[in-house]
Amino acid sequence: MIAIIGAGKMGEALLAGLLTRDHAPKDVLVTEPREEHAAELRERYGVETVPAADAVERADTLLLALKPQDMLALVDEIAPLLSGRNLVISVAAGLTTAVLESHLPAGVPVVRAMPNTPALMGQGMTAVAGGAHAESAHLDRAEELLGTVGEVIRVGEQHMDTVTAISGSGPAYFYFIAETMIEAGVAMGMPRATAQRLVDRTITGAAAMLDGTGEHPVVLREAVTSPGGTTAAALRELERHGVRTAFTDAIEAARDRSRALSGN
Known part of the structure; x- marks a missing residue:
């Protein structure tokens, strides 16, 4: 089960990409606090919208697509529910895997991703970098999911700021x-x-x-x-x-x- 937490432009682009590429609506949960928008998502995509806590308990892969200023508050909220069985993929600009890991239980794998806005057209360019507990299988999973909206490459996290400058901006x-x-x-x-x-x-x-x-x-x-x-x-x-x-x-x-x- 996949949960997308945050369904703004990028989150919705990822949702649309997933449903276009061999994922059924029943396999995707969405957390969207704005009820009007949540209703639109249910109508448009046939997905279930649930609170963040429910999404974490039911999904093994979490795509966190919130704004950077909102991300850590959400991570602190869901952290007690997370364990090594979960994969956390963050698309928030500027937040390192080390920062996210410091707010999570030990051993939770984190992948940091930097997509760009052409993902909205299925023509995105996304770079991914794994944190301290992310193994090759976790990066494979992140590439599979993010590849639904364009091309994905792996980079060392030391290059993510340059990625942001070149392809993000x-x-x-x-x-x-x-x-x-x-x-x-x-x-x-x-x-x-x-x-x-x-x-x-x-x-x-x-x-x-x-x-x-x-x-x-x-x-x-x-x-x-x-x-x-x-x-x-x-x-x-x-x-x-x-x-x-x-x-x-x-x-x-x-x-x-x-x-x-x-x-x-």
């Missing part, structure tokens, strides 16, 4: 680029809807090329860049304004903020 960087490109098109007289469609499809297509060809980004960039052409002129301006350095600095700032939030 990463979609926002691309939205920022898209916003900038759309506004540039509008400024040059193009209808906004046309500019947005051009940008949306260009970014989607470029991502598909990057993922599908296996080529290094430099190779793909050079294939678009004719000597003395329009792309070369644009790239020269980006380099002149230090965009590459700015992106590197931005990712390092996101990593450092993640470290500060997690106490690393």
